[in-house]
Amino acid sequence: MGCGMGMIKYLLFIFNFIFVLCGLAILVVGILVEIGNHNYSKHLEDITNNLKFPAITLIVVGSIIFIIAFLGCCGAIRENYCMVVTFACLLLTILIIQVAISIYVFVTVKNFDENDFKKIYTENLFLAYNTGNQEQKSTVDAIQETLKCCGIEHPQDFTTRLGIPIPGSCCSKQVSDICSPLEAYNEGCVTTIVNIFKSALTVLGGVALGIAAAELIGIIFALCLANSVKNAERRGYSV
Numbered sequence: 001m002g003c004g005m006g007m008i009k010y011l012l013f014i015f016n017f018i019f020v021l022c023g024l025a026i027l028v029v030g031i032l033v034e035i036g037n038h039n040y041s042k043h044l045e046d047i048t049n050n051l052k053f054p055a056i057t058l059i060v061v062g063s064i065i066f067i068i069a070f071l072g073c074c075g076a077i078r079e080n081y082c083m084v085v086t087f088a089c090l091l092l093t094i095l096i097i098q099v100a101i102s103i104y105v106f107v108t109v110k111n112f113d114e115n116d117f118k119k120i121y122t123e124n125l126f127l128a129y130n131t132g133n134q135e136q137k138s139t140v141d142a143i144q145e146t147l148k149c150c151g152i153e154h155p156q157d158f159t160t161r162l163g164i165p166i167p168g169s170c171c172s173k174q175v176s177d178i179c180s181p182l183e184a185y186n187e188g189c190v191t192t193i194v195n196i197f198k199s200a201l202t203v204l205g206g207v208a209l210g211i212a213a214a215e216l217i218g219i220i221f222a223l224c225l226a227n228s229v230k231n232a233e234r235r236g237y238s239v
Contacts, residue, residue, distance in 0.1 A: 008228070009076050012084075012221045016072040019065060019218060022211045027062030029207050057101055058204060061094060068094065072222065081229045088222035095215045098208040105205035109198050117197075118152065118190045126152055130162045141169035143189055147196070148172065153188035155181055 068090045075083030125143075128136040144150055150170035151157030158166045171179040 008221055008225050009079065012076040012218065012225055013073055015214075015218045015221060016069045016076065018214070019069040019072065022214060023062045023065030023069060025062075026058050026065065026207060026211060029203060030056070030058030030062055057097070058208065061097060061101075061208075064090075065094065072218070075222075076225060079225075079229050079232075081226055084222050084226040084229065088219050088226065091215050091219050091222065095212045095219070098212040098215075102205040102209040102212070105201040105208075109201045109205075112194070112198065114190070114194050117194055121190050121193070122152055126157070127161075129158075129167075130164050140189075141167065143193070144169040144185070147189060147192045148185050149187050149189040149192040150179075150185040151188050152190050154186065155179075155184035157188070 068087060071083055071090070072087040074080070075087050125136055125140050129140050130137075144167075150166065152161075155166050155170055158164055158170075166179040166181060166184050168177045168179050170184040172183070172185070
């Protein structure tokens with residue numbers, strides 16, 4: 001029994017080291033999504049706001065994980081009952097939060113309406129491309145250059161809806177302010193952005209759910225060790 005609990009103690013310590021890496025993963029994913037959200041949120045905030053809550057929550061959760069992992073490491077090595085139980089309770093709280101985030105993002109992906117986004121992108125950005133508003137024009141160009149897309153649904157949207165030539169930002173090799181239809185990106189920006197948005201949410205939910213499964217193992221190990229430590233204290237010897 002002592003050998004088994006000793007193994008659990010060191011497994012719990014190793015788990016917490018992995019837990020630190022998981023915390024980094026959550027933190028990095030949250031930061032990357034928030035950065036991407038910030039870059040386009042000004043004109044597309046009705047859509048990107050759906051990313052803000054899970055991204056910020058994961059950043060906070062990732063930061064807290066460092067504290068919890070440190071507590072778990074100290075509790076495991078020192079065989080401290082209070083620290084181990086506190087670690088298990090905090091870990092359970094984080095697990096519940098991450099499962100809630102996962103449910104939220106998967107429901108958001110399922111209920112996402114591409115037509116609503118198409119309307120927002122068209123009215124807030126695309127139709128303002130040829131009105132002299134340099135800020136909106138620059139935003140559309142930046143989206144097209146970065147995401148390698150063109151127009152709303154296809155490059156011809158510029159000629160049919162705005163009555164202007166396809167801009168150079170639609171070409172992979174921009175040599176002038178005008179792009180040939182044969183050289184323009186085929187995919188519209190609405191489809192591209194929607195796919196990235198859904199992928200980002202799916203990654204957020206998947207990361208949160210996957211790490212929650214690992215945390216469940218940590219909680220089980222912690223409770224087993226805490227029980228062993230408590231029994232050992234009653235008998236007057238160490239595990």
